[in-house]
Amino acid sequence: MYPKLKINLCKLEENTKFIKEKCDKNGISIMVVTKSFCALNSAAKAVVDGGADMLADSRISNLVKIKDLKVPKVLLRLPMLSETKEVVKFADISLNSEIDTIKSLSVEANKLNKIHNVLLMIDLGDLREGILPCDVDKTVEEILKLSGVNLYGIGVNLTCYGGVIPDEINLGKLTEIATNIENKFKIKLEMISGGNSSSIYLLDNGKMPSKINNLRPGEVIVLGRETAFGELIEGMHTDIFTLEAEVIELKEKDSIPTGNIGMDAFGNNPVFLDKGKMKRAIIAIGRQDVNPDGLTPYDKDIEIVGASSDHLILDLTNTGKDYSIGSVIKFNIDYGALLMLTTSEYIEKEYIK
Numbered sequence: 001m002y003p004k005l006k007i008n009l010c011k012l013e014e015n016t017k018f019i020k021e022k023c024d025k026n027g028i029s030i031m032v033v034t035k036s037f038c039a040l041n042s043a044a045k046a047v048v049d050g051g052a053d054m055l056a057d058s059r060i061s062n063l064v065k066i067k068d069l070k071v072p073k074v075l076l077r078l079p080m081l082s083e084t085k086e087v088v089k090f091a092d093i094s095l096n097s098e099i100d101t102i103k104s105l106s107v108e109a110n111k112l113n114k115i116h117n118v119l120l121m122i123d124l125g126d127l128r129e130g131i132l133p134c135d136v137d138k139t140v141e142e143i144l145k146l147s148g149v150n151l152y153g154i155g156v157n158l159t160c161y162g163g164v165i166p167d168e169i170n171l172g173k174l175t176e177i178a179t180n181i182e183n184k185f186k187i188k189l190e191m192i193s194g195g196n197s198s199s200i201y202l203l204d205n206g207k208m209p210s211k212i213n214n215l216r217p218g219e220v221i222v223l224g225r226e227t228a229f230g231e232l233i234e235g236m237h238t239d240i241f242t243l244e245a246e247v248i249e250l251k252e253k254d255s256i257p258t259g260n261i262g263m264d265a266f267g268n269n270p271v272f273l274d275k276g277k278m279k280r281a282i283i284a285i286g287r288q289d290v291n292p293d294g295l296t297p298y299d300k301d302i303e304i305v306g307a308s309s310d311h312l313i314l315d316l317t318n319t320g321k322d323y324s325i326g327s328v329i330k331f332n333i334d335y336g337a338l339l340m341l342t343t344s345e346y347i348e349k350e351y352i353k
């Protein structure tokens, strides 16, 4: 069945191993982030086989899918107040920045007779989640009063909203905050979590502060690309995921529509370039499944012309290959495309070894 997303489990396992070994050398554990592929169970298992110390996802429903894999589970997105019971049930650790939510986790943990681990997020400039450094002491003090929850550590998230790059200064600040908490409250923090795929480059240039003992890599493992500078990493696979879709029409047609041009299916006023006659193919996939900007045809001579909800139009004029009706066109995909394709129920998933 097409369209199909092929997932190479061997390569996924090898990419995990690659990052795991790099982190091991620096005394850093990894919670591998499964949200980009909706925590598809076979893929999550490959990540565990590759050495993931923990699995992390933004959504409880994804953690439920992987509950039987034998590593600790982490809820990456701050819990909703309305889901704290499920959080305690399905996550061993959750990232937090709101004391009201942590109090609710405490209540639910006590009911279930569990200890829930809290990773307190600190905002060091990226302006997504996290308490401000000036609020650390009073927040820690309040958490330590609660039963049923354990202050497991602190963490920071960067390069997600504000595009702030992790460096010795902001991660240095994180380790300084950790040391201050440990000294002031006479406790030991188990985890100092220094970011996501954008922190990986600091392992290569030796600038990772030594107190950082955990990272939360997602994209670097699934796409083989670090995210501080967008560089592909040598030795990692960049083709774990392949999208395949089928040609349903193939005709020579004009490159410019005929008639008065109004709006397209999405309310935009399209603009066209006259390239004369074109060999145009329609493949059976559309914007309901994926944003076409995130697709790169493996055949470099294919150009994506446009898309509506269920049709993707390609220019095959310059390809030397003999495509026909029923031909399968293959694409490499970016992060946004991976999110959409794994979410869409219209996309068949096929695992290869």
Ligand SMILES: *Cc1c(COP(=O)(O)O)cnc(C)c1O
Binding pocket: 033, 035, 058, 076, 077, 095, 157, 195, 196, 197, 198, 216, 217, 218, 219, 220, 227
């Ligand atoms: C998504 C997410 C990650 C993973 O980010 P990548 O850029 O894919 O490595 C890590 N931490 C948090 C809190 C996240 O939300």
